[in-house]
Amino acid sequence: MTTSSASLVEPPVRIATPGRLRETLRALLGQRSAVVGLAILGVFVFSALFANFIAPYPAEGSAAQLVRPGEPGRRAESCIHILGCPADRPETIFGTDGNSRDVFSRVVFGARLSLIIGFATVGVAIIIGTTIGAIAGFAGGFVDNLLMRLMDVVLAFPALLLAIVIVTMIGQSLLNAMMAIAIVAIPVYARVMRASVLSVKEQDFVTAARALGESPRGILSRRIMPNALTPLIVTGTLGIASAVLDVAALSFLGLTQIGLAEWGAMIGSEFNGIFSRPLIVLAPGFALTLTVLGFNLLGDGLRDALDPRLSR
């Protein structure tokens, strides 16, 4: 009985069946930018997963074997054995930083941290943002106005400056920097979610579901969420790019822990080395740029593949 009446109001929504998924994947792989983005990200995911095997030295703490014998305190230059570096010197690809740590190892381990930062930050922002957006869209009227004006205020501040204020308020650490960037990103997801709620709230299949006694929570999760998923995935992927970038910027300014194997922090603590030993600064810089580029390209590709209306 219930099944037949439910099928009468079958909503025009995307349902994640295996066929649907395969179709989406094929569309995605047809996008040049998505393929390039996935390839770049693949490299970093690989180095994040297997950092322990790829990196010749640990990321944290100074490696005593990298201090040049007889020259304590001197930084080891880049030294690759097959390129003619004497075998009695320790092998380092990008050289070592001010604490005698191997920069190549730290860049490899940095992939792990940056990917976690990206996903975790955006994850938190999406959870809080979609909740606010859903409440605003559902409630309408005063609540909607209040919540969305609050979001406008957050958006009105320059993101990085607001994040600096928040980190100063809650204390300097990587976790707090991620929290600050998540807070700054909330309005974007609140807007996306609210727009999705508003676009389907008054449609017949939602009215029908309500008439059949479906709870607001059920309407939200079964009727509205599937419609909001596409814009959320696209915005979220592009959001990871800016989250990685912004957390790195805070790290660069010294607002996370000192000595963290995070690309932004590595650049921040050594940036004067650009004149004498550019590799220890440029290596983490390029890794950071490529990761952000990967997420941006993937996001663009996803948008074109999932939502043909948006593609231009």
Add this chain to the structure above:
Amino acid sequence: MTRFLVRRLLLTIPVMIGIVFLVFVLARVIPGDPCRAALGERANDTICNAFNERHGLNEPIPVQFALYLQDLAHGDLGFSIRQGRPVSELLIERLPLTVELGLYALLIAVVIGIPLGLLSAIRRNSIIDVLTMLVANLGVSIPVFVLGLLLQFIFAVILRDTFFGLPPSGRTVAGAPVVPLAVAWGLDGLGGPLRGLLDFVSNMYTVNYLVRFEWERFIDAARHMILPAVALSTIPMAIIARITRSSLVDVLGLDYVRTARAKGLAGAMVVRRHAMRNAMLPVVTIIGLQLGALLSGAVLTETIFNLTGLGRTLYEAIIGRDYIVIQGFTLIVAIGYVVANLLVDLSYAVLDPRIRLS
């Protein structure tokens, strides 16, 4: 047009009051004792009490706000807790650099971004289009501080002794004198806001040297601006190029453009006379929105290039809990936002008569 302008100006008043209030509250929410932050080791209860008394920090918060408003009405932005100097003096000394830098960055972004976007919209899917969009993607992906360092490495290390070599940091060669315009023009006795304005302009070094026809010094100051301005311009440039492209592609697909083509107008004419005007609306909006990106970028650019401007000062004030400086500088930023929005709205009215009339 006048009515539009007046109405639009009146609308900014409640926004400004809201911002003043918000900035005041935000500055107070930052935990930590400003006295201990400012005096460090020397701080003890007696000294801090006197310190708080002197800076009005012992009063209840609402009273502090009232006093703050009263001072603002007199054009007084207060004294920096850490530096013991008037905030207005700090502003006149440090804001001009950031304004100068931001204007050059925006200029570069517009002058390169719009033509790139146009070209790739007209030659859609050509190699130019693909390359432009690749550059645009790179532009939004490379962090400002990484690009700044890369530019330093290329132009101040690799190309140092060549024709293309550029100075890596600072504003002028060491020891170059910067004479305030008021002094140079014999207006030393001048006081008040006019003097402030003149000093403000004097501290934009390129402008200062330019209006006094000191060509060599001007070229030196301009050369120091190039790298930071380019670093700061990439994100706005990439965004402007993307928006120009997508907006023009949209407009070129509209019926009225087809009509213009059908009546025999040349392709370039159609773009210039018919499509551009409509396509520019979103571009103008996005240019107005770049102020936030420029400010966030200024903190990082000024750090890399060893410049003391608004970004660096604000950053240090936040870290050092210098409430009064945070308030003063944020207020200026907020005014900047309001002015930018106003300019965007005005250019709408110029570009699209329908907005002016409604």
